[in-house]
Amino acid sequence: MTTWITADEHYGHTNIIRYCERPFFDAEHMKQELVARHNAVVGPSDHVIHVGDFAMNEQLVSSILPQLHGRHTLVFGNHDRCHPCRKDHVAAKGRYLRAGFVEVVESLVVDGMLVHHMPYSGDDREKYHAYRPYDYGRVLLHGHIHGLWKTRGRMINVGVDVRDYAPVALEAIVEEVKCLG
Numbered sequence: 001m002t003t004w005i006t007a008d009e010h011y012g013h014t015n016i017i018r019y020c021e022r023p024f025f026d027a028e029h030m031k032q033e034l035v036a037r038h039n040a041v042v043g044p045s046d047h048v049i050h051v052g053d054f055a056m057n058e059q060l061v062s063s064i065l066p067q068l069h070g071r072h073t074l075v076f077g078n079h080d081r082c083h084p085c086r087k088d089h090v091a092a093k094g095r096y097l098r099a100g101f102v103e104v105v106e107s108l109v110v111d112g113m114l115v116h117h118m119p120y121s122g123d124d125r126e127k128y129h130a131y132r133p134y135d136y137g138r139v140l141l142h143g144h145i146h147g148l149w150k151t152r153g154r155m156i157n158v159g160v161d162v163r164d165y166a167p168v169a170l171e172a173i174v175e176e177v178k179c180l181g
Contacts, residue, residue, distance in 0.1 A: 003110070004042050004070065004167035007051035007117065007143025008159035009034055010079070012060045020146045020161050035067050037166035042069040048167055049108065050101075051143045051158055052077020052117030058092060062099040073103040077117035077143060078128050085131060111174060113139040119155050139177050154180065 010016040011034065014027045024030035042048055048070040055061050058081040065072060074096060076083045081092035082104055096104045107116040116133040119142045133140065143159040150162045156176060158168060 001045050001047060002043065003047045003049065003170040005049045005051060005115070005141060005158045005170055005173060006038075006160060006163065006167035007077070007157075008053045008146060008161060009050070009055070010053055011055040011057075011064050013056040013079075016056075016146075022161070022165075031064065034160065034165055035064070037164070039067075039069045041166055041169075044069050046070040047073070049073045049075060049110070049115060049170075051075045051115055051141065052083075053079040053143060055080075058095065061096060061101075065100040072101050073105070073108070074101045075105055075108055075115050075117055078131065083131070085128065107133060109138075110141070110170065113141050113173075113177065115141045118142060118144050119152075119157075139180075141173060151176070151180070 011031055012027055016022065017024050017030060022030060024033060046069065050072060052075055054074060055064060056079060078085055082089050082096050086092060093104050107114060114133060118128060118132045120133060120135040120140060139154045139156065141156050141158050143157065145157055146159055147161040150157050156173060
């Protein structure tokens with residue numbers, strides 16, 4: 001079993017194609033490609049950590065998640081309905097679990113690294129300041145910033161926009177961390 005990590009798929013978000021200059025014709029084409037690239041690397045018994053912003057429309061979760069290989073954990077992002085910035089986040093968390101996520105959490109620690117949707121700081125989207133993780137000196141695996149950077153200090157972006165639109169093996173991220181020094 002391999003653990004994979006990914007972020008910012010934004011299923012159903014037509015405008016993200018233009019905002020991030022994604023190489024897709026429309027949201028349906030993006031979905032098909034993201035699912036195909038996911039399933040090309042992830043096996044049925046693998047574990048996948050989605051680091052937020054899975055789908056722009058919560059109703060898409062129950063139709064897309066079963067198409068993806070693996071067991072899925074969601075570290076929620078600001079666009080996921082189960083994020084605490086949303087009014088009905090508690091009820092939404094239950095819906096995400098019923099849709100197939102085995103776990104829905106704000107953050108995780110994996111191999112000594114913090115996993116959280118938001119970077120510590122330094123991006124141009126500071127409006128979610130209250131939801132950012134506190135920097136205790138750990139390496140941070142995050143999303144949220146799309147193509148703004150791949151690594152910055154101890155912050156490693158695992159989002160699809162800098163990872164060829166596919167999950168990356170956690171062991172590859174561990175190797176990247178070793179190169180940070």
